[in-house]
Amino acid sequence: MVKDSTNNQNLLTLKNIESGYGHVKVLHNVSLKVKKGQIVTIVGANGVGKSTTIKTILGLIKANAGEIKFKGETINGLETYEIVASGIGYSPEGREVFGNLNVYENLRIGAYTVDKKDFSERLEEVYKLFPRLKERKNQEASSLSGGEQQMLAIARALMQDPDLLILDEPSLGLAPIIAEEIFNRLAEINQMGTTILLIEQNVSLALQLSDHAYVMEKGKFVLDEKASVLAENDYVQKTYMGIA
Numbered sequence: 001m002v003k004d005s006t007n008n009q010n011l012l013t014l015k016n017i018e019s020g021y022g023h024v025k026v027l028h029n030v031s032l033k034v035k036k037g038q039i040v041t042i043v044g045a046n047g048v049g050k051s052t053t054i055k056t057i058l059g060l061i062k063a064n065a066g067e068i069k070f071k072g073e074t075i076n077g078l079e080t081y082e083i084v085a086s087g088i089g090y091s092p093e094g095r096e097v098f099g100n101l102n103v104y105e106n107l108r109i110g111a112y113t114v115d116k117k118d119f120s121e122r123l124e125e126v127y128k129l130f131p132r133l134k135e136r137k138n139q140e141a142s143s144l145s146g147g148e149q150q151m152l153a154i155a156r157a158l159m160q161d162p163d164l165l166i167l168d169e170p171s172l173g174l175a176p177i178i179a180e181e182i183f184n185r186l187a188e189i190n191q192m193g194t195t196i197l198l199i200e201q202n203v204s205l206a207l208q209l210s211d212h213a214y215v216m217e218k219g220k221f222v223l224d225e226k227a228s229v230l231a232e233n234d235y236v237q238k239t240y241m242g243i244a
Contacts, residue, residue, distance in 0.1 A: 020052065130152075
């Protein structure tokens with residue numbers, strides 16, 4: 001379903017978020033804004049808190065301080081299923097498809113709150129985005145290639161027609177040409193009106209795709225700028241893009 005993405009309001013905001021695991025604090029005073037219709041990327045090395053940020057947004061980890069708002073409503077404190085039902089789709093790191101189920105069954109699970117009529121419409125839309133999934137709809141997910149499994153993970157997250165799609169490392173483990181194909185589909189999804197929050201280690205590819213980007217180091221955002229500006233930043237180029 002094509003959405004109206006012309007409104008430039010904040011769809012998601014994090015304000016002074018602190019969270020972590022038990023007594024180990026990972027995020028330190030993290031603030032972020034994702035405007036409706038944007039693609040926003042969080043980049044950074046392994047272990048700096050990128051995935052923790054996503055898990056905190058989704059309620060998989062509870063924030064110790066700060067506020068998370070989605071569509072103007074405070075969501076920290078809600079259960080994960082409530083947060084997802086409010087309009088957030090999630091494609092996790094490592095894809096986590098159900099390997100013993102076929103493609104169609106994986107997509108059906110992604111649409112567990114969708115009625116029959118809407119399910120049929122959503123199914124056709126994701127098949128248009130990812131024709132290979134339609135070709136392999138009766139094939140077990142475990143037998144798909146890495147790129148096809150990533151397509152399935154994204155398609156599954158889209159089955160509920162989310163307002164915000166969150167993706168954690170969608171290019172992980174993929175050949176460059178396949179990663180580029182995945183990112184082309186993400187651009188198409190965004191053009192249809194779905195806002196995207198992306199966690200990605202392929203900084204060059206992510207900045208090409210995105211409107212705005214944050215650089216995270218040691219649980220804090222150290223840079224916050226238009227993606228096109230960060231792509232020209234000497235520190236970003238040297239530290240994250242291998243450009244001397």
